[in-house]
Each structure stands twice: as structure tokens, then as C-alpha cells.
Amino acid sequence: MLASTSAQMHVRPHPLVPGKPVYAPAHTPARPQIISFFRAGAEIYAAGEPAGNIYQIEFGAVRVFRLLADGRRQIGAFHLANELFGFEADVTHEFFAEAINATGIRRLRLNAGEDASRELLPLALRSLTTTQKHLLVLGRHSAVERLTAFLADMAERQGRTDHVCLPMSRLDIADYLGLTIETVSRTFTRLKEQQIIRLVDSRNIEILKWSALLDSSE
Amino acid sequence: MLASTSAQMHVRPHPLVPGKPVYAPAHTPARPQIISFFRAGAEIYAAGEPAGNIYQIEFGAVRVFRLLADGRRQIGAFHLANELFGFEADVTHEFFAEAINATGIRRLRLNAGEDASRELLPLALRSLTTTQKHLLVLGRHSAVERLTAFLADMAERQGRTDHVCLPMSRLDIADYLGLTIETVSRTFTRLKEQQIIRLVDSRNIEILKWSALLDSSE
DNA sequence: CGATTTATTGAAATAAATCAAACATTGTGG
């Protein structure tokens, strides 16, 4: 993670409406950098918009989600630094993507033409695997199993260190795991009481017992 | 998926499930037909086996699932006649595939070489979309919502007719929706009482109120 | 036809949701 993750992305270029992307003032014009900066909560793309771009996260984190008719939100995936996303099956997006925190995103352009498939396939495969994993987590019943699987996954993606940084809120986690914030919070507390994790603060977890974590997540 | 593993491939293609179309075995030998017959419960491939084949269902139905450490089973997908499956991200299968009923399966061979991607990509996309949909269903909480979404999907895939045939057991449905058989059964009963469906028999559903079905499934 | 599996129904236990409040953290303006 870079130093500029948390909240001081506000070099304060403008008084911005939350939800609008912040574009950097193009300081290094060797070649036109296609990196956009988004502040927390800013929309990267919306359902219904034309799809086809691939995005790579420079720093920050992204949630990809769908809104249901009654207002509920199901988060389908989180994406962290260096990960790719935006890849979807249809010509228009089925999901929304938002920056969770201040986030820098590089838009990758695909080669037009016949070898687009060769570029896209690995991404499709990766998406598929991720989605299948998440599916198995949601199929598991208990809140503890869902949360431990989530933590194990986040730790994995951050290099298996004992210290896991959670860039997202409890609400995000809840909407990702199909739980409520209260249950997520209580489950964190339970894992803490069992000395499986330590809560440095609400967004920083130290993993104390990997075995217990992996046991109950698989 | 080599020689007869468990219960498959009795050279006895004839006493098939009543009500299922019986295809005459290999009557057009212009090219070698690679169709295998599987009886109910027969394994098509197992987790850990080398992957890479694509399968098309001639008749019957297939469940694709994963076994958890404690014996629970999470079904990731069902596949019906004419559908393709077997496509996975890794070089070895992460899932098991079994015939639900007597099932005929054609093994498709991919072109080796560079345009394999072009063949695989649409399949990956299709798998991805299906998996994402299922993910959203599991993320939604209530049993009614899960079951109505499931029924709507099955109806859709069978041509939106009012009569939906369920080739799988209640246990299969439960393992697919992350519920118990009892809850599945009770939920069927509830939908029946509300005149949303009619249970011709346990495997044959008539949809009486599409609106209610779609309302509660989206 | 009896035997075995599969499905439904009932009653009790339980995990998670809901309703409600306290607590912590962050940012803002005086």
C-alpha cells in the first residue's frame, strides 16, 4: 500500500461533490497518463453504462455491487491495489463500481482485433475463480465461517502477513457477506474473544491463530 | 473421466428414465461420436483431475459441486440439456460434476493453438454471468427469495413455459441455495398456499403467478 | 407387495435480524 491511501488525497484541488471523480492535473505529460483519481464513494462506472474497459487499481480499493429493487445492496467483489476489474460479460455493465477510499485507477486499453480474446481470457478466468470462491463462502451458513473466509482471503491478497488492512466499512463487509453490520461486528468481537484475531483498530486486524482461521473458513 | 468410474457407462443404453428422450446410439457414424452415457449419480469428473474439456449435455442434467471438509456440499451450478459446462480456470478441476439423472454427454474438443481463446472466452463469460447471478441469489437473505429466484431461472432456461421440470432432488436444491431440505420443502408449500405455484408432483411445478415469482426473486 | 429412499409436516432450539442505545472516531467551526 502506498502512503497516500487514507484520507489526505485531498490536495484539495476543488471543493468536490462526493460521487464525482477527481482528475489529476496531468503533471507528467510524457505520454498521456490515463490514470484517474477518485475520492471515497466516487462512482467509477454504473450499471447500464457501456462496458469494455479494464481497470487497474494503482492505490486504494474498489467495491463492485448491484442494487436490488428494495434498496438492498449486494457487493459482488472487492478489488485492491494492483488488481484488475471492470471485466463483464455483457456489452453494458451489470454492476456498479465505486471507490471505497481515495483511489487511483488506470484504464487499460485493449488491443482491438482478433487477439483481444487472448488478453481477455485470463481476466475472465480470474473473475470466474474469484466469483466461485465467494459463492462457496455465501453458501456456507454461519456468520463466523463467512467472516473467517473473508479475512483469510484478504490476508492472502495482502501477502499472507499477519496484519490485515480492511479498507472497507462494516457495512461494506456486511453487504459482501450477506449479513448485517451488527452481526459482522459481533462476529469480529467473538473472534477477538477467542484470541483468533486482534483488533488493532476497526480497520486493522492482526491474525493470531491462522489455524483456527483457516479451519473455520474451509 | 476415463473408464467407467462408479456407476456410469453400462453398455446398456436402453432402459432410460421414462419420459426422457431416448437417442439411438450412434446411428450416424460419419464421424466418431464422442457421447457418453451416465446413470443417475455417476461422476463425470472429480476435483483434482485434469481439466480442459468442454462438455455438452445431450439429455439429462448435471450438478457441479464442491465438498467441504465437514462433509457439506455446495452445489455451484446445475446444467440442463444443450448447455455447456466443464470450463474451469485452473488446469485441474476444482469441482466435481455428476449426472443427476440418466444423462448423455458429448465431449467437445477444442482447437489447439492460439484461437482456443476465442472459443473459450464466450464460455468463460457465460460461466461468469451465471455464477454472478447465483452469487446474488445467495447474498439475498430469505428462503422465499432464493427459491423463487431459482424457479424463475429454471423456467427461463426451459423456455419460460409455465411448466417447470426440476430434475434434481430437494437435497440438491438445498445444497444449491444454501438451505436445508426442510426449509426448501416448507418454502415450496408456502408458495403453493399462496397460489404462486402448483405442485403437480414434487419434481414438476406449474407457475401460476409469474408476477409474484419475479417480484420476490428480484 | 414390502423395503428403501425422498418429501412433507410438526415442535423445539438457535443463529441472525431487528430495534434501540451507547460508544468511538473523525472532522468542523468557534
Added chain:
DNA sequence: CCACAATGTTTGATTTATTTCAATAAATCG
């Protein structure tokens, strides 16, 4: 720097949906 609002998190009490345990009923098979 402090008071204060705003937001996010934790905790508590209660309700509800689903699981679990148990039994019956229906369908399937030899």
C-alpha cells in the same frame, strides 16, 4: 484547543427465520 456534529462501530434486548430433531407420508424400486 475545545466543543460539537457527523459518521461508523460496538453492545444489549427482543423478535423472527431457519435449523435441528423427530415423526409421518408419499414415491420409487426390486
